[in-house]
């Protein structure tokens with residue numbers, strides 16, 4: 140590829156950047172006034188080339204109070220409606236105290252704001268030990284890199300040995316796993332009932348057990364119109380619980396438009412993943428979303444917990460209860476590990492996995 144008059148060796152630059160382990164935050168700290176060329180996205184996938192609207196009221200904010208008592212059926216209806224349409228909703232009164240939300244964000248911020256030398260001990264593209272810090276999981280597969288660093292922790296079915304979790308956020312990460320697992324349990328019950336299934340059905344399928352937590356750090360970007368914070372994708376798993384700070388940037392695809400997911404103090408963002416869309420035979424929707432590169436001075440921080448099944452060798456597909464002669468199965472059955480293999484060999488950018496398994 141040629142940029143200006145110079146021959147540009149992209150692969151070399153990417154490798155050099157990855158080897159430096161400084162992350163995007165390190166580039167910002169070094170005073171870069173422009174982004175390296177390998178972060179520049181092609182014009183058609185840049186954020187401002189498509190109309191961006193502020194239809195944020197489309198994403199419902201659902202009050203979860205009374206979810207185990209008087210308001211349960213109302214909540215089931217609201218969650219079902221949101222899951223069938225946009226695949227995204229926010230929740231308030233979810234039972235996790237605001238102080239816990241705040242300290243989780245602060246801990247991920249603190250991890251990223253440590254000296255490079257401390258942080259780079261965790262820099263890895265091998266999730267084998269369950270803890271890996273890096274810039275973009277798909278750095279070597281994607282056409283363009285995105286302006287974000289991520290700490291990935293596999294918390295379930297087995298958490299990493301305690302001393303492997305960075306000390307600066309250890310207590311908070313473990314607490315966040317406990318809190319989000321409780322919440323995941325409640326949400327899976329509501330989602331199961333929303334499909335007309337027994338409350339415990341998704342849980343019996345081990346959908347609460349595989350838990351991956353990612354702490355994203357989106358530093359201020361000097362050229363936010365040329366890149367993204369995370370490219371458009373759907374989440375592969377069952378369900379995602381996302382905590383974001385007050386810096387906006389997350390957008391959900393709605394037809395040809397992008398809808399902002401407004402930060403709501405004390406709220407959590409919930410979205411449906413590919414596996415749940417498949418299991419539900421398209422009753423629930425796994426919807427594309429992205430994060431803009433952060434144009435603000437303050438860093439954008441988010442913490443996502445992905446709930447995945449823990450039955451690696453089991454067959455997955457539309458549940459028989461949800462198919463009928465009138466509504467036949469839309470997907471073939473597949474082995475979960477095959478699904479995961481496809482996830483990590485595809486490019487993130489926009490293409491969802493569901494297509495592979497569609498009948």
Ligand SMILES: CC(C)(COP(=O)(O)OP(=O)(O)OC[C@H]1O[C@@H](n2cnc3c(N)ncnc32)[C@H](O)[C@@H]1OP(=O)(O)O)[C@@H](O)C(=O)NCCC(=O)NCCSC(=O)/C=C/c1ccc(O)cc1
Nearest residue numbers: 266276277280349351372445447479482483484485486487
């Ligand atoms: C659903 C996942 C993908 C798998 O979780 P799991 O079912 O609990 O399974 P394991 O943690 O046991 O991992 C399954 C396999 O995936 C591998 N893996 C586990 N994380 C990783 C990892 N970051 N890198 C590359 N192998 C991994 C892992 O080594 C293992 O390989 P293998 O032992 O050969 O079966 C889970 O890691 C997860 O939910 N991760 C977060 C999803 C996520 O990153 N979402 C953010 C938006 S999507 C995204 O950024 C996409 C990144 C991407 C990255 C690479 C690509 O080539 C293409 C795309």
Ligand SMILES: O=C(O)CCC(=O)C(=O)O
Nearest residue numbers: 355374383389430441443
């Ligand atoms: O940072 C965010 O708000 C969203 C992150 C996300 O979509 C993901 O990690 O899958």
Ligand SMILES: [Fe+2]
Nearest residue numbers: 372373374428
């Ligand atoms: Fe996502």
